[in-house]
Amino acid sequence: LQWKFYDADDYHSTGNKKKMAEGIPLNDEDRIPWLCALHDILRREDSSRQNAVLACSALKKMYRNILVSGASAIKSNQTEQPGENAALQILFVHLDGSVDTIAGRLEKRSGHFMPPKLLKSQFDTLEPPSAPENFITVSVEKSLPEIVLEIEHTIFQG
Numbered sequence: 252l253q254w255k256f257y258d259a260d261d262y263h264s265t266g267n268k269k270k271m272a273e274g275i276p277l278n279d280e281d282r283i284p285w286l287c288a289l290h291d292i293l294r295r296e297d298s299s300r301q302n303a304v305l306a307c308s309a310l311k312k313m314y315r316n317i318l319v320s321g322a323s324a325i326k327s328n329q330t331e332q333p334g335e336n337a338a339l340q341i342l343f344v345h346l347d348g349s350v351d352t353i354a355g356r357l358e359k360r361s362g363h364f365m366p367p368k369l370l371k372s373q374f375d376t377l378e379p380p381s382a383p384e385n386f387i388t389v390s391v392e393k394s395l396p397e398i399v400l401e402i403e404h405t406i407f408q409g
Contacts, residue, residue, distance in 0.1 A: 252304070252403070255296060259307035260363075262288055268364040276372035279313075283325060286317040290339075293318065297339055310376045315343055315384060344402055345380050348391035 263271075267281050289307060296303040309315045316324035319338045354370055380386035387405050389398050 252302070252406075254302040254304050257289070257292060257303060257305045259285070259289055259305060262292075263364075271369060272364045274368055276369055276376075279311075282314060283317065286314050287322050290318050290321040293339055293341070294321065308373065309343065310373060311378045312380070312384065315341075315380065341385060342406060343380050343384060343386035345386055345388045346391050346398070347379070347388050350374055352391060 263285055267277055267285065270277060270281065286309070289305060293303060293305060305318070307318070309318055313324070319341050350370065357370055379388070387402070389401050391398070393401070
């Protein structure tokens with residue numbers, strides 16, 4: 252796509268990384284400042300008319316609303332209405348897979364601050380996207396080229 256790529260894990264605070272490394276799941280208070288910072292990055296790219304990809308575990312609807320609308324979404328738990336600070340146009344890609352499949356992949360990963368034992372907390376927190384959110388669901392059982400093709404197709408045809 253030749254778009255800028257951001258990995259949300261690179262923007263976690265030292266405290267969040269330490270907490271996860273110790274096997275302690277993050278809560279909303281831990282995640283909200285991180286999500287607001289990610290929104291600011293996406294807003295900056297949008298202001299520069301630059302498309303971007305953000306890899307992020309936006310597990311709850313509220314988290315996705317923060318990515319779209321920033322801190323204003325925290326109180327209302329809804330996206331902003333069109334206006335001066337209009338909501339960002341974001342396509343969320345929900346990579347859907349079984350706990351076993353994802354656990355197997357996490358076990359092969361090395362050098363990451365989040366241990367595989369936190370996977371259950373991620374699934375417990377997960378609120379899969381639903382209408383009217385702008386999203387697609389893609390199975391992680393597909394090959395990487397198939398996943399990319401499905402996402403590209405949605406971006407350019409949707």
